[in-house]
Amino acid sequence: MTISPERGWHADDALLAAYVAGRTRPPVTASVEMHLLGCATCRAGIAALVDADPLRGVWDRVVDEVQSPQPGPVERVAAHVGLSGRDALLVAAAPAVRGAWLLGLLVCLLFSILAATQGAPQGSTLFLVVAPLVPVAAVAFAYGQDVDPLWETTLAAPYSPLRLVLLRSVSVVAVALPLALVAAPVLPGPPWVAGAWLLPAAACCALTLALSTWVDVGRAALGVGGVWASAVVAVAGPLGRAVQVLDAPVLPAYLILAVAASAVFWLRCDRLSLLGRTS
Amino acid sequence: MEAPETTDAELVRALSGGDLGALRALYDRHAPWLSVRLRRRCSDPDVVADALQDCFVAVWKESGRWRGEGEVAAWIWGIAVRRLISRLRAGERGAARLVVRRPVEAATPAVAAEPSAEELVLLGIEYGGLGDALDRLSPEMRAVVEATVLDGLTSKEAAQLLGIPQNTVKTRLHRAKAQLRQDLAGGVT
Numbered sequence: 001m002t003i004s005p006e007r008g009w010h011a012d013d014a015l016l017a018a019y020v021a022g023r024t025r026p027p028v029t030a031s032v033e034m035h036l037l038g039c040a041t042c043r044a045g046i047a048a049l050v051d052a053d054p055l056r057g058v059w060d061r062v063v064d065e066v067q068s069p070q071p072g073p074v075e076r077v078a079a080h081v082g083l084s085g086r087d088a089l090l091v092a093a094a095p096a097v098r099g100a101w102l103l104g105l106l107v108c109l110l111f112s113i114l115a116a117t118q119g120a121p122q123g124s125t126l127f128l129v130v131a132p133l134v135p136v137a138a139v140a141f142a143y144g145q146d147v148d149p150l151w152e153t154t155l156a157a158p159y160s161p162l163r164l165v166l167l168r169s170v171s172v173v174a175v176a177l178p179l180a181l182v183a184a185p186v187l188p189g190p191p192w193v194a195g196a197w198l199l200p201a202a203a204c205c206a207l208t209l210a211l212s213t214w215v216d217v218g219r220a221a222l223g224v225g226g227v228w229a230s231a232v233v234a235v236a237g238p239l240g241r242a243v244q245v246l247d248a249p250v251l252p253a254y255l256i257l258a259v260a261a262s263a264v265f266w267l268r269c270d271r272l273s274l275l276g277r278t279s
Numbered sequence: 280m281e282a283p284e285t286t287d288a289e290l291v292r293a294l295s296g297g298d299l300g301a302l303r304a305l306y307d308r309h310a311p312w313l314s315v316r317l318r319r320r321c322s323d324p325d326v327v328a329d330a331l332q333d334c335f336v337a338v339w340k341e342s343g344r345w346r347g348e349g350e351v352a353a354w355i356w357g358i359a360v361r362r363l364i365s366r367l368r369a370g371e372r373g374a375a376r377l378v379v380r381r382p383v384e385a386a387t388p389a390v391a392a393e394p395s396a397e398e399l400v401l402l403g404i405e406y407g408g409l410g411d412a413l414d415r416l417s418p419e420m421r422a423v424v425e426a427t428v429l430d431g432l433t434s435k436e437a438a439q440l441l442g443i444p445q446n447t448v449k450t451r452l453h454r455a456k457a458q459l460r461q462d463l464a465g466g467v468t
Contacts, residue, residue: 020315026421027410029319030429036312037353040287047311055310058328062306062335066299 011035011042013049020049125236128245129229132201136208136228140221196246199254204228206261213268287351294342302339309352310335313359320430320440321363326370330363337362360430364439412462420455423448 011019011032018024019032036042204224211220235244285304293301310331317327337358345354413421426437427448434452438445 022319025414026425027413030413030425031410033316033319033429036316037350037356040308043308043312043352046315047307050311050315052311054324054328055306055314055331058310058314058331059303059306059335061332062302062339063299065332065336066302066339 010039011045013045016042016045017049020046125232128197128236129232131197132204133225133228135201136204136221136225140208140218196251199251199258200228200245203254203257203261206258206265210261210264210268213265288347291338291342291345291351291354292347294339302335305338305351305355306335309355312352313356316356317359317363320360320426321367326366327363330359330366333362333366334359357431360432360440361436364432364436367442368439412459415462416455416458420451420458423451424455424459427452 015024015028015032019029024032032042036046208217208220208224211223214220215223232245235241287305287308290301290305294305313334314327314331317330318324321327321330334355338355341358345351413424416424422441423437426432426440427434430437430440432440434448435445438448441448
């Protein structure tokens with residue numbers, strides 16, 4: 001027992017040893033704990049009594065964590081909505097979330113909005129061609145040999161390709177849709193048309209995913225995009241009445257197509273794991 | 280008492296400059312007693328190690344939150360016990376979490392049956408008659424008093440640490456206070 005000028009008393013080694021071993025009675029434990037908060041000497045006394053090996057292990061982990069790279073903004077958002085760290089990393093590594101891709105998308109939409117507001121009939125045609133293909137492009141860029149820097153890693157990882165495709169598609173669509181929605185209100189026609197284009201968008205998306213179980217997802221997206229674009233242009237005709245592709249009788253057809261394609265994708269999704277290996 | 284060359288407060292301030300050596304020094308000073316005290320709150324050594332790791336990572340990242348007043352040790356303890364609670368919640372190891380500290384006279388008669396002079400002095404300084412009154416509480420009530428009064432947790436946090444509903448914490452604390460008050464009133468004269 002020693003006396004220090006500012007704290008008065010110190011716990012002796014026997015008491016500290018009893019505390020470390022969990023042998024002190026509750027009031028004594030509480031006293032020691034309160035005392036330790038303010039007394040560096042007794043804290044040092046404890047340090048001498050504690051097994052240092054486990055603490056070294058914890059320190060190594062602290063250093064690892066402190067020195068590991070900080071998660072980027074995308075990963076942080078993804079973690080915020082409840083994705084695990086691993087999922088967040090894979091989503092963030094999707095090429096589609098990169099700035100260049102978003103910028104391209106933005107410019108594309110901007111042009112079609114401009115054209116539509118100028119009253120040019122081709123404007124709404126352009127919008128109707130582009131807007132539903134935005135999520136298709138998103139899906140195409142979500143997973144694939146050509147666009148993914150992590151492609152080999154992803155292939156080798158014990159990670160469901162289905163989960164990866166869906167995760168990335170959803171994340172990319174979540175980014176792309178608000179942009180496209182901004183453009184919708186300038187469309188000519190009744191107000192519900194502004195949202196109606198989401199149906200063909202869903203159909204195109206599901207179709208791309210379904211086709212991607214046969215061919216490379218990029219080709220699937222190109223094919224679906226090409227068919228959609230020519231269909232819109234054909235319907236529009238010289239008068240530019242492209243809004244007809246969103247006529248009420250046609251809309252259920254998109255819904256049926258979307259459901260059917262999703263079913264095909266769901267049934268054949270195990271083929272995804274073969275992508276890029278055989279071709 | 281030999282004064283350490285750098286104070287804890289200076290070390291915490293050095294953290295914001297990215298000084299890993301300062302974190303190491305803080306760790307060497309505080310990790311041992313923190314690990315012992317955390318073990319008193321949770322019997323699983325793995326959970327305690329995880330909480331300790333989270334604690335020092337948090338100290339590193341949030342050193343700017345220290346207001347520069349009071350004991351650094353108390354600040355770090357506040358972080359550590361809350362990291363322990365998050366780890367317990369994440370792990371949902373309900374059954375293994377609580378070490379109810381019962382009197383251990385039978386196991387260690389030398390320490391418990393006859394408090395040494397040092398123990399009496401510590402009790403005298405910190406609590407006076409409160410120590411004995413605390414000792415007379417049931418383990419359940421004492422755990423609640425310790426979590427709220429000594430560890431400075433809110434009733435919600437205490438409920439998470441102890442794995443019991445928040446309302447139970449409040450009732451037990453209420454009863455414990457009444458009992459302590461009665462004990463102290465009767466014991467002083």
